[in-house]
């Protein structure tokens with residue numbers, strides 16, 4: 300078995316990323332086979348349980364309230380609707396439901412209690428449950444674990460240096476601290492990032508240095524290609540070239556050998572051949588379903604046809620780790636602490652974020668005047 304290393308340098312990672320493609324693919328595919336069943340792909344379905352109206356300024360995100368995008372905002376989804384969606388996801392072959400909320404961080408209170416109930420409900424359907432709710436404290440992570448959460452998604456998104464060019468309302472260290480809080484429980488860590496935001500190849504390598512240095516490394520790592528949404532500061536970014544995606548997936552596979560590497564946002568821009576290359580390069584997870592959180596994703600039937608063509612099989616739930624126990628609200632040991640954590644707000648100025656915010660203000664003023 301190739302060893303899991305936590306001390307990869309940026310230079311070493313760059314050397315891997317820039318190898319002649321056939322060598323890179325051969326090395327990544329070899330490592331993939333040492334650690335994984337190469338024809339199995341884990342399938343997750345995303346569910347936006349609270350959409351839009353977010354206080355943050357993440358330059359890529361259509362859900363940030365300060366930008367003007369086409370998405371429709373919603374209050375927290377009722378538990379019964381979440382259950383119905385999870386059942387649909389299960390019937391279509393997903394082993395995991397990933398619930399996303401447009402929150403900066405989790406706050407103790409009735410909405411978080413509802414989310415805990417959603418976790419219990421999906422766990423009872425014998426599916427893996429993942430949440431991505433922003434920053435969490437140790438006690439909140441413990442409450443999620445107790446409810447039966449399988450994974451928590453919290454992306455580093457880019458290198459520490461480039462993060463500052465994309466987001467000003469929260470800091471990289473808060474992301475790392477949240478991952479640390481999740482690690483204090485038996486919930487698995489899902490953390491990755493986005494390429495195509497204008498970052499350099501060095502930044503991509505920097506993100507992989509940060510992810511690989513986590514000990515243990517994340518159990519899953521989503522690699523998203525930016526979906527450039529009109530109205531966001533990154534609306535004019537050119538689509539990621541498939542070769543960049545393949546190189547990023549292959550390099551991720553090599554430095555995170557035991558991790559499930561997920562081909563995430565941006566698949567609608569990728570051909571079937573391009574995706575097949577990514578699977579060969581070590582991607583072994585996808586988001587399925589016609590919608591990501593707010594943007595389109597390939598049709599499930601098309602994905603299943605692609606699996607058939609490639610001889611890929613959807614992984615059964617709890618293949619990698621046993622199903623966590625789910626404790627009811629009444630029997631729960633961890634209670635809300637009413638914490639007021641001091642997550643940071645660097646608030647430095649990012650020119651393109653400022654411009655997008657200004658543009659949104661003008662559009663809203665014009666709409667009001669009509």
Ligand code: SAM
Nearest residue numbers: 359360400401402431432433454523525526564
């Ligand atoms: N609000 C929580 C947070 O930011 O941690 C959870 C939801 S947030 C939408 C989850 C992740 O989605 C982000 O960290 C980012 O990696 C990804 N994401 C958001 N918008 C994207 C876009 N336009 N293209 C690609 N990935 C995106």
Ligand code: DTB
Nearest residue numbers: 399431521563564591592593594
């Ligand atoms: C992740 O890394 N990608 C997913 C999931 N984790 C939450 C979200 C992708 C969102 C793409 C833009 C949208 O649909 O809003």
Ligand code: SF4
Nearest residue numbers: 353355357360363401
């Ligand atoms: Fe809010 Fe998350 Fe979108 Fe940032 S990525 S604006 S925190 S929903």
